[in-house]
Amino acid sequence: MSDGTNAQDEIAELRARSAPTRRATVPAMEERLYTPHKVLDHGFVRVIDYMGDDAAIVQAARVSYGAGTKHVSNDAGLINYLMRHWHSTPFEMCEIKLHVKLPVFVARQWIRHRTANVNEYSARYSILDREFYIPAPEQLAAQSTVNNQGRGAVLEGEEAARVLEMLKGDATRSYDHYEAMLSQEGQQGLARELARMNLPANIYTQWYWKIDLHNLFHFLRLRADKHAQYEIRVYAETICEIAKDWVPLAYAAFEDYRLNSVQFSGKAVEVLRRMLAGETVTQETSGMSKGEWREFEGVIHNGS
Amino acid sequence: MSDGTNAQDEIAELRARSAPTRRATVPAMEERLYTPHKVLDHGFVRVIDYMGDDAAIVQAARVSYGAGTKHVSNDAGLINYLMRHWHSTPFEMCEIKLHVKLPVFVARQWIRHRTANVNEYSARYSILDREFYIPAPEQLAAQSTVNNQGRGAVLEGEEAARVLEMLKGDATRSYDHYEAMLSQEGQQGLARELARMNLPANIYTQWYWKIDLHNLFHFLRLRADKHAQYEIRVYAETICEIAKDWVPLAYAAFEDYRLNSVQFSGKAVEVLRRMLAGETVTQETSGMSKGEWREFEGVIHNGS
Amino acid sequence: MSDGTNAQDEIAELRARSAPTRRATVPAMEERLYTPHKVLDHGFVRVIDYMGDDAAIVQAARVSYGAGTKHVSNDAGLINYLMRHWHSTPFEMCEIKLHVKLPVFVARQWIRHRTANVNEYSARYSILDREFYIPAPEQLAAQSTVNNQGRGAVLEGEEAARVLEMLKGDATRSYDHYEAMLSQEGQQGLARELARMNLPANIYTQWYWKIDLHNLFHFLRLRADKHAQYEIRVYAETICEIAKDWVPLAYAAFEDYRLNSVQFSGKAVEVLRRMLAGETVTQETSGMSKGEWREFEGVIHNGS
Amino acid sequence: MSDGTNAQDEIAELRARSAPTRRATVPAMEERLYTPHKVLDHGFVRVIDYMGDDAAIVQAARVSYGAGTKHVSNDAGLINYLMRHWHSTPFEMCEIKLHVKLPVFVARQWIRHRTANVNEYSARYSILDREFYIPAPEQLAAQSTVNNQGRGAVLEGEEAARVLEMLKGDATRSYDHYEAMLSQEGQQGLARELARMNLPANIYTQWYWKIDLHNLFHFLRLRADKHAQYEIRVYAETICEIAKDWVPLAYAAFEDYRLNSVQFSGKAVEVLRRMLAGETVTQETSGMSKGEWREFEGVIHNGS
Structure with missing residues (x-):
């Protein structure tokens, strides 16, 4: 499971291959393919494969809307229009496959997004490595x-020192005992x-x-x-x-119409x-209720 | 919407482009990319994009099962094992995008498979072409x-002649009236x-x-x-x-363990x-009931 | 398939039964159960079953958020909070089953919502009734x-008269031919x-x-x-x-935070x-682009 | 989160209410509603709500297949037919809602079934109870x-004693430290x-x-x-x-055609x-390969 020497070799090998494609x-x-991008103390994200690009979104939209899209003069304009009007199916025509290494408590949040395909390392079949997330002091x-x-x-x-000591100590002891329980030396295991x-x-x-x-953008928005956990x-x-590199036009539209957007209730619009x-x-x-009003003021006064 | 001269040019252009990829x-x-494969009288299937291959299935399985897969000596053996034991997630790691032209009554059956992404031509936005499926005499x-x-x-x-006449006549008249209703010459439309x-x-x-x-195989099995409609x-x-070309090992396993397989009930096994x-x-x-017994006999006596 | 005398008897019978439940x-x-609510000229919606109520949403939320929800003083406040902050899972805990009769071109739009269970009348197995949607003059x-x-x-x-004549005439002729092709009198059928x-x-x-x-609300919002087709x-x-009767608090929140809400892009908020x-x-x-600006002005000037 | 005295009161209250329904x-x-059925040392399953019954499956099938189902003389026969021929949509017309208490490592397997609605207790919002699964000696x-x-x-x-000691000791220590880290006495927490x-x-x-x-049966089959983990x-x-009580006909069909059934590959059928x-x-x-042959022999010689 570790990404030590073997993994380095495998990455180099994968990155070295090249074939022509239509x-x-x-x-x-x-450029990004196969290279792990470090996250947290031992985690990473690496791109294994991708399908489609900004043009693939436009291409799919033009199948659906045919002549209806001709008046939108260019790809950026059409993609902005699709995003603004919640036309989700053209965005579903792009797909990405990532290899992610992450702490189990993060994985438990992540897996709640059901519209994805997942192959997780199985601790039923195999032995997990001795790698634990320990927050950096500023976290x-x-x-x-x-x-x-x-x-x-x-x-x-x-207090900070005590917490780190507990986290490190318990991780170490739990893993030592994990190994001790699994061991087949002088016992069954x-x-x-x-x-x-x-x-x-x-x-x-x-x-x-x-x-x-489309579902990736939904995941990223949340x-x-x-307010998401660090x-x-x-x-x-x-x-x-990664998405910014992959589909720059769609990402820009996502940023404006989703990430930085604000939903105003009927009452708030009034x-x-x-x-x-x-x-x-x-x-x-x-x-509005006090809670709503506080949130509303946060938005219009640039705070939020 | 038609695949006339413009479409031919577009296909040639798409097929001409080539870029190196990792x-x-x-x-x-x-070889297949973008070329329409004819189906029925006016329909086609063409591959627009694909992600992964047989090796991608194996690669994903090894992430999940780690050391647990080492004893399966080769890729074909591992893929057979995964298929036999209903391990679906590694097969979900491959993806295909098709452009399909098909009669509406076929589309209505097809869309019942919910785990796919779809961008359909919209007759709300655009005008459909005058193209109808008329069965060949032997159908x-x-x-x-x-x-x-x-x-x-x-x-x-x-009887056959009468049926063809009705199908052709009604299609023609319906489309004539469709055009007449849409027309903006001398009327609103x-x-x-x-x-x-x-x-x-x-x-x-x-x-x-x-x-x-994985979901494509489910679709193909049904x-x-x-017993599926012709x-x-x-x-x-x-x-x-197409799948046979794309993932030959997975397709062979699918053929043996799904397409040609038989499910025996607990009673039948006894x-x-x-x-x-x-x-x-x-x-x-x-x-067994009479219906079950008839189906059971069909299978064991090579009829089915 | 028709909802004639037999259907009336069946409805009366279903409505007559009553059993105690916890x-x-x-x-x-x-009160609504089993009674068809008329829609269009021959269509209907009738409630066949439902699971849960406003309290079931609250109950599920309190499992998730435990003590975290105590400060929200009442059910309406909590439901508003959940809706405002896109907590979708508690709303998924309610379920409804409807029997719907609808024109095929409406069914084709409807089925695009993939997160539902559907049992459609099969024209492969059975014969459709002679019932067609003909728009009222004002439509x-x-x-x-x-x-x-x-x-x-x-x-x-x-022009209106011509259109109605074409729609009615073609429907009649198509159905006459449908029957003629199916007929087994003096021919195979x-x-x-x-x-x-x-x-x-x-x-x-x-x-x-x-x-x-949750998914019903998504369907209703669209x-x-x-802008949806009439x-x-x-x-x-x-x-x-129906939903207003079923889950009045959730429906009110849906109306304010979804139906009547407005999404402002990052640019628009600025x-x-x-x-x-x-x-x-x-x-x-x-x-903003011209299109965006026009939509933005529509919202803030009460037009939309 | 615990199911102590308050929970007992709540259950009694829920079980006491009764209303007439159509x-x-x-x-x-x-009879089962709200009562926890014990599982493992601290876990439980309790039914919170259900929709439909065997008759609801038949009712939905008759909408789909209309006259096509008339020849199947009774409900049990029709349900068996549907199960045998993989008609899944009528089974999707029944729904069940369960409250489950379970160890996290079980929850992590369980959640892989994506076609369900889930509201999990959030340890981000609330504090988990001191309750750990410790296997019984025979497990x-x-x-x-x-x-x-x-x-x-x-x-x-x-060896058994050592394992139990480690599991209990580590659980206790981890939870003590969890409380110590959370504590706001003399520190921030x-x-x-x-x-x-x-x-x-x-x-x-x-x-x-x-x-x-339908999806419950899929979950139960796996x-x-x-071979599933105990x-x-x-x-x-x-x-x-529970399902046996709920939909006895469907459950019997599931048992015969899924739980006790065997899938034979094309090769095995030959x-x-x-x-x-x-x-x-x-x-x-x-x-067949050695592995396949071993499994095949296991089935036909009553071993498996």
Whole structure:
């Protein structure tokens, strides 16, 4: 499972091969192919394969909409139009396959996105490596006092040291015992499918993950969001960089119409119209709840 | 929408382009790319793109099963093993994108397979071409007298002539009226989204259809089956030929463990054991219903 | 397939039965059960079964978020919060099963929503009834001159009469020929799976359609939208009425945060902030394309 | 999260309520509703809701196949026919919602079935309870020497004692440290979303899980299989008992045509025909690989 010398050789070999193809090809993705992009302390994302490009989106849209698309003068304009009007099927015509190494607690969030194909390393068949995610000091954050699922200030001094000691100590001991239970020296050796239950959620696993562009954008919108947990967000951000190279026009549209977009409720739109007409609106006169109003103000005052 | 002169030029242009790639590449598929393979009287299947090959299936399986797969000595053996034991995820790592032109009544069956990406030509936006499926004389079959969803003998003589006349006449008249309703000469012209309702189910539509290999095999098992309606089966058979070129090892395993396989119920397995032990079993002593017994006998006596 | 006398008896029988249950029960839905709600000229929607209610959404959310939901003081507040923050899984915990009778061209749009369970009447097995959708005079609209997929003014006078005559005449003739081809009097009779190809897209079909509330809302957002084709929108509007009875809190949240909501792109949000700060912004200084700007103005000036 | 006194009260309250309904109702399921069925040392399965029954499957099939189903004389016969011929959509018309408490390593296998709705307890929002799966002595099995993903003999004596000591000790220590890191007494307290990474895979989680009957059967076929890991198999077996009560006819068909069925490859069917014709076939003359032959012999000689 490790990405040591053998893996280096395999990557070099894969990157060395080249064949002519008539398929849509993206030079910037060819450059990225097979090379692991580091994430967290031991994780990575690497592109194994891709299908389609910006032109493939346009090509599929023109099949669907035929003459209806002729008035959109160029590819960027058409892609923006499709994104703005929630035409998802042309984006489904692109596909990407990634090899990802990630802590188990991140994998558990990630797998909730059901519209992807996954081949995960099986700890029932094979033995996991001794690799654990230990947060960098600047990521060792306190529980947020305002948000049940958020982080507050960074821990400092002795508390930070205690936490790191516990995380490292428990990981080490759990893995030592995992090996001790599996060992067949002088004993039978516990079944792998049982021994794995002793391993903590910060151990690394890996998988092949294949997804179409529409569903990838949905994943990125949720996981590259600033409210996503840091440990999955860094993976999403790495994949954003990859997508930017792969389908630059679609990514730009995604950024404007999804990542940076804001959804206003019917009530909020009404308030907005009153404000633009010069009226002063307060939470009391807005018809919104306090929570909604706080979020609304965050958006229009550039905070959020 | 037609595949006339412009389409020929576009195909030639697409086929002429070539770029080096580090991705998995299958020469036999490169040869097929963009060329329409004729199906029925006006339909076709053409490969627009593909991702992965037999080696990609093996590569994904080895990520999942790690050391657990080392004992399977070669790729063919591993792929057979995966297919036999219903390990579907490695097959999901391959993907194919097809451009298909097909009659609407075939499209209606086809779309029931939900795990695919589809971009269909929209008759709301654009105008359909005057192209209808008219069965060849040897496909003009009578209703089966034993199977509610099957065909019996081929129609002959006057009856066949009457049927063809009705199909052709109604198609022509419907399309004439479709054009007449749409026309803006001397009148407003009916909305496209309404005019299309006059068109019969044998008019041709087209779509881009993208699916992973596992789900493609599921589609092919149902639609290349001899009980499938002829008009969809010929599409499935064409795609079988393509798949054979694309992933020869996986296709051979699919043929043996799916297409040509037989599912025996628990009761049937019991009867088989008794028969192999020399017992003579009849429907009455089998515990099976008459319908089951008939199907069982069909299989073991090479009929089916 | 028809909903004549037998169907009436069956409905009366189903409605007469009653049994005690410990499951979540919604009196207003019990009232609706099995009764067909008319749509278009021969279509209907009727509720066959439902699972869950507003409380089931809350119950599921509290499993997920545990103590994290305690601060939201009541069910309506929690449901609004979930909807606002795109927490979709609690809404997936409710399910509805509908029996729908609809024209084939509407069914073809509808089936594109893949996350539902469907049992459609099979014209391969059985014979379709002589029932066609013929638009009411006020729905006989011209092609829009500004929108490729829209309708313009209503057709009048002779043109309207001509269109109705063509639609009715072609439907009648196609069905007469359908029957003539199927007939086994004095001839073999064409297979049903072939004869159906002569039927136009305004013939009625029917299906059982089962979907969870999250995906139902997605369907309704697209199909109850004013840009949806009238013939599917009336089905969506009927289902909106049903959903309002079924899960009144969730429906209210859906209405505010989805149906009546507006998505502003990152660029549009920037412009809004400038406007609210008193700046006069024009299309030229907005950074938006003409199309975007037109849509943006439509929203903020109450047009949309 | 615990199911202590409050949970008992809640269950009693839920079970006490009753309302009349016109929906399909199954008395044996009413009896089961809300009561937890124990699985493993701290786990459970309880039915929260259900939709449909055997009659609902028949009802949906009759919509699809219309007159085509009239010749199947009764419900059991029709359901058997549907199951035998892979007609999956009528089974999708039934739905069940379960509340399941299960160890995380079991949850990780379970979630791979993507066609279900899930609301899992979130350790990002809330604090997990101190409850760990510790295998019973008779489940403490050695690694299989023939099967990479299987178990061999039960561990004995000192080895068993050592394993239990390690599992219990590590669980206790990990949880103590989890609490210590979270504690806000005299320190800030680590964020929940981080602290959870220290917890081992045998800690219990819980979720609401909702699935249609077709996909439930698929899950049960894989997880109630004797090759499935014991710790998930006991959940599947409990659900089998529930399904038997819920849809007795469909369950019987599932048992015969899926659970107890055997898939024979094209090659195996050929060999079978030769054997039934009196020929003696060996692996060498069968055309099968050694692995296939071993599995084939296992089936026909009642071993498997």
